[in-house]
Amino acid sequence: MSRIGRLPVEIEExxxxxxxxxxxxxxxxxxxxxxxxxxxIGVRIEGKKIIVSREDEERATKALHGLTRTLINNMITxxxxxxxxxxxxxxxxxxxxxxxxxxxxxVGYSHPIVFSPPKGITIQxxxxxxxxxxxxxxxxxxxxxxxxxxxxxxxxxxxxxxYADEVVRRKAGKxxxxx
Numbered sequence: 001m002s003r004i005g006r007l008p009v010e011i012e013e014x015x016x017x018x019x020x021x022x023x024x025x026x027x028x029x030x031x032x033x034x035x036x037x038x039x040x041i042g043v044r045i046e047g048k049k050i051i052v053s054r055e056d057e058e059r060a061t062k063a064l065h066g067l068t069r070t071l072i073n074n075m076i077t078x079x080x081x082x083x084x085x086x087x088x089x090x091x092x093x094x095x096x097x098x099x100x101x102x103x104x105x106x107v108g109y110s111h112p113i114v115f116s117p118p119k120g121i122t123i124q125x126x127x128x129x130x131x132x133x134x135x136x137x138x139x140x141x142x143x144x145x146x147x148x149x150x151x152x153x154x155x156x157x158x159x160x161x162x163y164a165d166e167v168v169r170r171k172a173g174k175x176x177x178x179x
Contacts, residue, residue: 005065008049009073012080017045024050024072028079031120031135035071038064045070078135085144087130090153096125103130107151107161115150117143130161140165 010037011017023036037043040061042053053068054061077083089096089107097104103115103123117123117132121143124131130147133156134140142161153160155171162168 003066005052005054005069007069008046008051009069009076011045011048011050012076015076015079017050017076017162019043019045024075026072026075026079028076030079030082031078033136035075038068041068043064043068055124074137078137082135083137083140084131084133085140087132087144087147087161088164089116089128089130089161091151091159094159096128096130098123098125103147105147105150105161108159113150127145129164 008013011093012028015026017027018025019037022039023034025032025034026134040058041064042055044051044053050148052065052072054065074083089105091108094107096106099114101117101123103117103125105113105115107113115123118139118176120136121132121139123143124133132140132147134143134145148161148163151160153162153166153168156173158168158170
């Protein structure tokens with residue numbers, strides 16, 4: 001039995017869950033999320049808990065068991081607290097700003113980069129910080145990765161867009177050797 005999959009998911013106060021047509025709908029104070037449940041995984045609601053079970057002992061089903069439970073837990077956390085990723089910008093003369101809902105990045109290219117976030121994602125900027133937030137953990141992570149991909153951190157000078165908790169391993173540059 002999966003150690004993670006067998007744990008029940010607590011339904012927090014103010015959250016309603018419904019299972020319809022093979023998908024789970026979670027509604028809370030911050031919004032509503034829906035996720036399709038894999039075929040060999042059983043999900044049932046008992047009082048204030050969601051129980052995830054599997055129908056067989058195949059390897060693929062075992063893998064989906066813990067994953068499904070974690071995704072359901074993330075849905076409940078998302079509609080109550082939300083998710084947030086913070087990113088830092090480092091480079092001389094580089095700046096970040098907002099125009100309406102679009103993110104404007106001046107990161108060393110000949111032109112500013114305009115990034116439009118999808119529905120459900122909020123981007124906030126503050127000098128050299130970018131904060132991506134939303135209720136869907138997967139979408140917040142994907143959008144953060146797309147922004148980071150615009151100008152990833154290079155290891156020699158440390159310039160680029162990085163996550164706030166990311167550690168950049170620096171490399172030594174060329175050494176001018178004497179002949």
